[in-house]
Amino acid sequence: MKNKSEKLFEKSKKLIPGGVNSPVRAYKSVGRTPLFIDHAKGSKIYDVDGNEYIDYVCSWGPMILGHANKEVIRDVKRACSAGLSFGAPTKKEYILAQLINRCIPSMENVRLVSSGTEAVMSAIRVARGYTGRDKVVKFRGCYHGHSDGMLVKAGSGALTDSTPDSAGVPVDFAKNTLIAEYNDKESVKRLFDENKGEIACVIVEPVAANMGVVLPKEGFLEYLREITKANNALLIFDEVITGFRISLGGAQEYYGVTPDLTTLGKIVGGGMPLAAYGGSKEIMSIVAPSGDVYQAGTLSGNPIAVTAGITTLKLLIVGKKKGLYEKLDEKGRYIADSVREVLGDKVCVNQIGSLLSVFFTDKSVTDYETALSSDTEKYAGYFNSMLDQGIYLAPSQFEAMFVSAVHSDAEIKKTVNAVKNYSYEEDKI
């Protein structure tokens, strides 16, 4: 007997590629029909068959305050009655830009867009426009959205010859994207030595979270800051995940390294389609209409999305004063320590604040290679066991686990218990 998710998935596949509007949602790597979600509240998410789960996907990061936060919903509802979109400037956009700048002072000037992809694509265009250079350095395993130049990884081992990792991306687009290794200073130096005066920027996830969570080694971010400065290239921190997540000021506050440009997404929109990029007044002054780097968007600064972002940031600013980020770190640390205790050397758990990943490998995961050493079959078994026990994790070994401000101690204990049950079942095999 098919449940409602299965029936909806079959229907959706007839009208939507793969039945989903973003590939990871199709549960391909965990071999299961994806759950179709009916609603969510707080730390819980409910599928169309009425099953309840403790949610650690949190919409891939935005829901740091939990789902359907009452103040956010109240303010969004009020905003809706005033109209959904004007295509004209509003006071709220200025207020959100103020809040972003207050949390992330390096973003003296901010442009609001509708997705992290758009924020990254625009920031890279600004870096190229500002430096007059074409080449961009990114790191293997870091994900910066699906703009053509970012869908590129190293060719067969070569760090400078890049091939697209998506059909439809002309090789010509790929040639300006140079690939380095995360946490490998030498791989970055080599690219600068081989491309003197040609590199516009380095873009990095200051804490990598798209190969699973991989923390920057001591001095790595500082090195990127130095080598970009020394070569008159810009440093872009893609803080779409880390922004407002690992601290209110993101990774740049946490590690004390200031980039030239920052991209934001997810939390900044409170779950609505809103993202941003920004940096110094001088660099951002080249963005149209004040400068000649063109970037535009019908729904940029949409009043409903901006309202959700404003209320979310205001709650985080107040929350920070009451120890919100310490509490988020406590929760993340407790889960990480508990999983290490239960699963021992079968896993490597990387955690920072409320962001973590459980890698099924006996190696210490410090870069793309070691992340790839994970047993994705084992992860799939873990995912399915946890889902069957009411714990909703990312359906991929190479994504992150997000804890929200409203995950209760009891729910976290239930989560740890589910890991123990999984471990017991595994040991029985």
Ligand code: KE4
């Ligand atoms: P969006 O275009 O998906 O809003 O943002 C792209 C993006 C940019 N930078 C970083 C560091 C990101 O993690 C993302 C998107 N993250 C993925 C999850 N790892 C979104 C989920 C999905 O693709 O469905």
